[in-house]
Amino acid sequence: MSRSSRGSRAWLLALSLLIGGAQAETTPAPIQLASHCPPGFELTAGNSCALHSLYDQYNSLYNQGVGGLKTALPARRDGFSPQQIDLGRQLFFDPLLSGDQTLSCASCHHPKLGFADGQAKSTGIHGRSASRGAPSLWNMAFLTSFFWDARAKSLEEQMTGPLYAANEMGNTPTQLLSSINANSTYQRLFATVYPGEPTQPITLTQIYAAIAAFETSLISLNSRYDHYAHGYAEALNADELEGMNVFRSFVARCAECHTPPLFTNQQIAVIGVPEPPGQPFDAGAESQSHNPTWRGGFKVPSLRNIAQTAPYMHNGAFGNLRDASEFYTKGRGHALPEAEQARMTLHWHIWEPKLAELELDRLVDFMQTLSDDSFTPATPTQVPSGLTPGGRLPAALQGATNTTAAARLVSQGE
Ligand code: HEC
Ligand code: HEC
Incomplete structure (x- = not known):
């Protein structure tokens, strides 16, 4: 072997190492679901997350009347698995859920705006106006009805509103199912979360349950x-x-x-x-x-x-x-x-x-x-669709045009 060919081989090796290295840097690690519960929840033997609150020590029978300090909380929804809650977080921030893949739930319920969007009335896909303002999503685990007019009786029923309303996320059940089922990362994650159930295909019930699980993990009781x-x-x-x-x-x-x-x-x-x-x-x-x-x-x-x-x-x-x-x-x-x-x-x-x-x-x-947002969940750094996590930001967070929101962020130390 001549000297020059040995030299060029070494050069090729170096180049391929370089490319290999660069690939390792740009290809993110596969999304894995958390095996621990969100803060405030304890993992029980059955792999479910049970909420603990200091309010559990009070018996409402002995409260001090309306407005009393030591009043118990109403019944709650908990008991979801850590993986189910974390899958719900991926779905919540994934713009794949909207008809044109621009909006996620967080576009109108943003963690930096109290899970609301800072607008009098929310803006859906194609700039369409929703008919009301987006409420905060803190402490949904305790509510028995949803929407300003209380028309939905569960979180699962509620989310069919924004998902399929033409002036909100503008999706259809058929399109939602086909886009989630066509995604190999979601296929893998749903199979992890619902091990005993068939997930071929993934069903709407499984999608709704995961998002509901995530919503019930948003607890603010430490103000x-x-x-x-x-x-x-x-x-x-x-x-x-x-x-x-x-x-x-x-x-x-x-x-x-x-x-x-x-x-x-x-x-x-x-x-x-x-x-x-x-x-x-x-x-x-x-x-x-x-x-x-x-x-x-x-x-x-x-x-x-x-x-x-x-x-x-x-x-x-x-x-x-x-x-x-x-x-x-x-x-x-x-x-x-x-x-x-x-x-x-x-x-x-x-x-x-x-x-x-x-x-x-x-x-x-x-x-x-x-005010207490100490249990704010992290926005995922990547979501299964590969789209920008969170999708379109609420107007108040787009640039520094809205001074109120900017001032609020400054006061939060961001
Ligand atoms: C009779 C029941 C009732 C009483 C009493 C009441 N509120 Fe309300 N409050 C409501 C309802 C219902 C709404 C939502 C109304 C709407 O959106 O049109 C509301 C909304 C609010 C909001 C806005 C919440 C949001 O998320 O936009 C604030 C702030 C508020 N109330 C503060 C107060 C204060 C302060 C008092 C006492 C001075 C008070 N409320 C007394 C029923 C009540
Ligand atoms: C385009 C903005 C927009 C998007 C996107 C959106 N929402 Fe909402 N959300 C709203 C508005 C507006 C309301 C109140 C509507 C009403 O009461 O008629 C609402 C209400 C809610 C409520 C009821 C809260 C309460 O106190 O009653 C929940 C829960 C909720 N949304 C969850 C979600 C979830 C989960 C998603 C994603 C699947 C989502 N939202 C996507 C705007 C949005």
Whole structure:
């Protein structure tokens, strides 16, 4: 062998090593599902995740009345496997779930915006407007009905709404099934998660169950308010405590509907929030139930992480917590057109408490103590489709155009 051919072989070897090395760097490791439970959950012998909360030590029989601190939580949904929850996380962030592969669930329920999207009304595929604002997804494990008008009775039933609505994700069951089944990574992951079940083909029930499992893992029960509720008196300052007392008072009556510890009693209430100028009247729960006393009625939303989810109400009518609080003190039905005032059955806890300016400020101080996103799950670095994890970002996170969102991110230290 001549010297020069030996030289060129060595060069070729070096080149192939280089290419090999480069490939190893660009080909990501295959997606593996977590075998541990999310924080706050304990892995039981049957490979299921059981939620633990300090609220479990309280018996609601011995609570201190409405708004009492040591009140137990309502029944919860848990018991999913770590793998099922983690598969749900992949699906939640995968834009493959939308008709045009641009939107994931996180496009409207973004972890940096309290699992909402910062918009008065959400934007679906092709820039189409949804009819209401996206609610936060924290603490879904405890809810018994879903949507602003409470029309879905389970998380599984709920998600068929956004998945197939033409103005949201715009997919169809047939397309969803064929795209998930055509993906070899999903085939592998579903087979891991549902070992006893046939996953050829993967079914809608299996897809929905995994997403529901992920949603029920979003737990926020460790705010400064909670520290106070569990007995750490210094967790709230004097202003916040004053706000809590206004919140719980029979004058303001906030806790009658936004009942701790979830800060919702899960009922429908007619409170008379106005529609923004030029927008059609939203009959809310009446449209679903055909019950005229529910005209303009909406599900009482939880106030957990409320500081992160402006604008407020089903239609984003109020841009900040001060305006949302002030609404309650201006008198029954004050914001409604006269014709609606006569037709709507406003809830008896909606009256005219005549709260002072300072009391409204304190209410805001108190609501800001309900923030806790310490259990925020990580956004996957890659999703099975190979599309950008999360898909289209909510407008508030696209560039620095929205100063409110930018300021919020700065205040979160990002
Ligand atoms: C285009 C934006 C958009 C996308 C994408 C979207 N949602 Fe929503 N979501 C909304 C809006 C708007 C509502 C409220 C609609 C209503 O009440 O009529 C909502 C409501 C919900 C609720 C009810 C919460 C409650 O408190 O009642 C859940 C749960 C939910 N979405 C989960 C999901 C999941 C899971 C996905 C992905 C499969 C998803 N969403 C995709 C906008 C979106
Ligand atoms: C009669 C029950 C009831 C009472 C009392 C009540 N609320 Fe509400 N609250 C609701 C309902 C229902 C909504 C949603 C209405 C809508 O979207 O049109 C809501 C929405 C809110 C929101 C916006 C939540 C979001 O996610 O957008 C805030 C903030 C709020 N309430 C604070 C308060 C405060 C502060 C008080 C006391 C001054 C109070 N509420 C008293 C039923 C009540």
